[in-house]
Amino acid sequence: MATAIPGDASGRTDQLVQVRLAALQARYPGRFDADGLERLRQQLRRSVEAAAALRRVALSNADEPEPIFHAQPREE
Amino acid sequence: MSDDLAFASIRELGRRLRAGETSPIALAEYFLDRLDTVGRSLNAVVTLAREHALREARLAEEELRAGYDRGPLHGIPYGAKDLLATVGLPTTWGAAPLREQEFPYDATVITRLRSAGAVLVGKLAMVELAGGMGYQQPNASLTGPGLNPWNPEAWSGGSSSGSGSAVGAGAVPFAIGSETWGSILTPASYCGVCGLRPTYGRVSRHGAMALSWTLDKLGPLARSADDCGLVLSTLAGADPSDPTTLPVAWAYRPEQDRSSSFRLGVLRDGLDQMQPAVSANFEAALDTLATSASLEDVTLPDFPYGEATSIILGAEAAAAMADLIEGGALAALTAPEDRVGGYAGTEIPAVDYLRAMRVRRLAGRALDSLLARYDAVVCPTTAVVASPLTRRFDDYAGKVRRLAIGSAGNLAGLPAISVPNGFGERGLPTGLQFVGRAGSEAAILAVARCYQSRTGWHQRHP
Numbered sequence: 001m002a003t004a005i006p007g008d009a010s011g012r013t014d015q016l017v018q019v020r021l022a023a024l025q026a027r028y029p030g031r032f033d034a035d036g037l038e039r040l041r042q043q044l045r046r047s048v049e050a051a052a053a054l055r056r057v058a059l060s061n062a063d064e065p066e067p068i069f070h071a072q073p074r075e076e
Numbered sequence: 077m078s079d080d081l082a083f084a085s086i087r088e089l090g091r092r093l094r095a096g097e098t099s100p101i102a103l104a105e106y107f108l109d110r111l112d113t114v115g116r117s118l119n120a121v122v123t124l125a126r127e128h129a130l131r132e133a134r135l136a137e138e139e140l141r142a143g144y145d146r147g148p149l150h151g152i153p154y155g156a157k158d159l160l161a162t163v164g165l166p167t168t169w170g171a172a173p174l175r176e177q178e179f180p181y182d183a184t185v186i187t188r189l190r191s192a193g194a195v196l197v198g199k200l201a202m203v204e205l206a207g208g209m210g211y212q213q214p215n216a217s218l219t220g221p222g223l224n225p226w227n228p229e230a231w232s233g234g235s236s237s238g239s240g241s242a243v244g245a246g247a248v249p250f251a252i253g254s255e256t257w258g259s260i261l262t263p264a265s266y267c268g269v270c271g272l273r274p275t276y277g278r279v280s281r282h283g284a285m286a287l288s289w290t291l292d293k294l295g296p297l298a299r300s301a302d303d304c305g306l307v308l309s310t311l312a313g314a315d316p317s318d319p320t321t322l323p324v325a326w327a328y329r330p331e332q333d334r335s336s337s338f339r340l341g342v343l344r345d346g347l348d349q350m351q352p353a354v355s356a357n358f359e360a361a362l363d364t365l366a367t368s369a370s371l372e373d374v375t376l377p378d379f380p381y382g383e384a385t386s387i388i389l390g391a392e393a394a395a396a397m398a399d400l401i402e403g404g405a406l407a408a409l410t411a412p413e414d415r416v417g418g419y420a421g422t423e424i425p426a427v428d429y430l431r432a433m434r435v436r437r438l439a440g441r442a443l444d445s446l447l448a449r450y451d452a453v454v455c456p457t458t459a460v461v462a463s464p465l466t467r468r469f470d471d472y473a474g475k476v477r478r479l480a481i482g483s484a485g486n487l488a489g490l491p492a493i494s495v496p497n498g499f500g501e502r503g504l505p506t507g508l509q510f511v512g513r514a515g516s517e518a519a520i521l522a523v524a525r526c527y528q529s530r531t532g533w534h535q536r537h538p
Binding site: 008028029035047050055059065 | 192290384386390404407409415417419422424428430431433434435436437438440
């Protein structure tokens with residue numbers, strides 16, 4: 001069955017951005033000044049919104065990704 | 077040596093070489109000088125490869141004198157975007173923290189061009205890390221903003237900035253660029269030259285900086301569609317070092333292609349939001365094309381092309397540039413926005429990436445169904461001419477900065493060629509693009525040659 005997941009409410013987007021921002025600050029402490037954090041917030045928002053747009057495309061269980069792996073004989 | 081050499085086509089340079097009117101060494105010295113003066117004045121040059129070039133030119137001269145002719149590129153100088161590994165020369169990726177970077181091997185495209193007798197005269201400027209960190213304005217390279225040969229107060233386009241401006245300024249006959257999401261077609265359009273983005277996998281990426289393994293393509297920028305075909309013929313082909321290369325061979329055989337009776341889909345999406353000169357030049361181009369093609373309005377299948385491309389690019393770039401991100405080297409990049417740009421990609425969930433790849437598959441099928449009905453879909457390459465150096469891209473171009481066809485074409489790995497079709501504000505060129513289904517380079521080149529046989533825009537120069 002194909003499913004399209006509804007888009008985010010704006011509040012949820014803000015929450016996701018904040019969570020990801022906090023994760024980055026935890027992983028890279030001291031790397032971002034106020035200006036950098038604001039740029040980062042904008043970039044994170046764009047990727048959260050892009051993901052929400054993708055969830056509006058109906059996909060079924062049978063819809064596979066473009067191949068990123070091929071099993072093949074390998075010469076070592 | 078006369079200045080008309082600067083803007084001569086590859087075929088014309090080859091004719092002069094074989095007629096004894098010039099020589100590979102003379103051409104190499106001439107274009108080294110052009111790069112050192114005109115090219116540097118446009119911030120188009122990272123490294124002038126003088127010794128390297130003269131060595132290759134001497135060999136070409138000896139071979140041609142001995143009657144050993146390697147083909148149309150033999151003895152022809154060219155420049156390479158500085159993300160292509162070249163033994164003995166720095167390969168900076170346009171990034172200040174990598175200005176000393178060298179590789180002990182050549183990229184496959186460098187090897188193939190050498191085998192064809194072409195002469196590498198310089199490594200050309202580019203936007204740092206091919207723009208993958210999300211630059212928003214022209215000053216985003218260790219060599220400074222790329223300047224436009226038609227108006228040095230305007231940007232050259234990117235990320236193949238030096239490739240576009242050096243060809244446009246007559247500082248090299250052709251150049252190699254790369255495109256992940258617009259980086260060949262945009263500078264080609266802005267600089268008034270031809271740029272060919274091949275089908276994904278047509279040209280080996282071995283030895284090229286990886287920004288996005290599933291989006292990166294290498295291709296030529298040159299004076300004409302015919303020149304692009306000649307160069308692609310040398311670049312194309314399977315390469316064991318790049319498992320994504322297509323197994324089928326490709327050769328440029330223009331004499332076997334149609335020269336009329338083309339079927340073209342006309343894409344008018346966003347035309348009303350484009351600069352007036354871009355729209356007017358597009359309509360004029362359609363009038364020209366109508367003399368040798370049937371035209372039919374089309375619309376793109378409805379998919380979130382830009383969103384899918386941005387998720388895939390963001391995630392793959394964050395992985396490909398992990399060393400620079402983790403090590404903190406991004407902090408030394410030129411553009412402030414690039415110093416944090418890679419981090420956001422590390423937070424893209426795997427399921428979002430995979431969803432983008434699933435949407436990609438559906439979008440690719442839908443696009444192929446559309447494109448199968450035509451030799452090419454035609455539309456403006458960019459909605460605006462090159463932005464002023466002082467403006468942020470979004471502020472200048474607004475919502476039409478990225479056309480859906482650009483996202484769709486790169487997402488689906490489709491070939492496209494941009495050709496000049498007139499001029500717009502501030503004396504800057506506009507471009508027309510032909511997009512074909514995967515593997516249809518011969519068809520889009522034939523359409524582009526047909527257009528150029530009926531117009532003279534590609535023969536204009538600054």
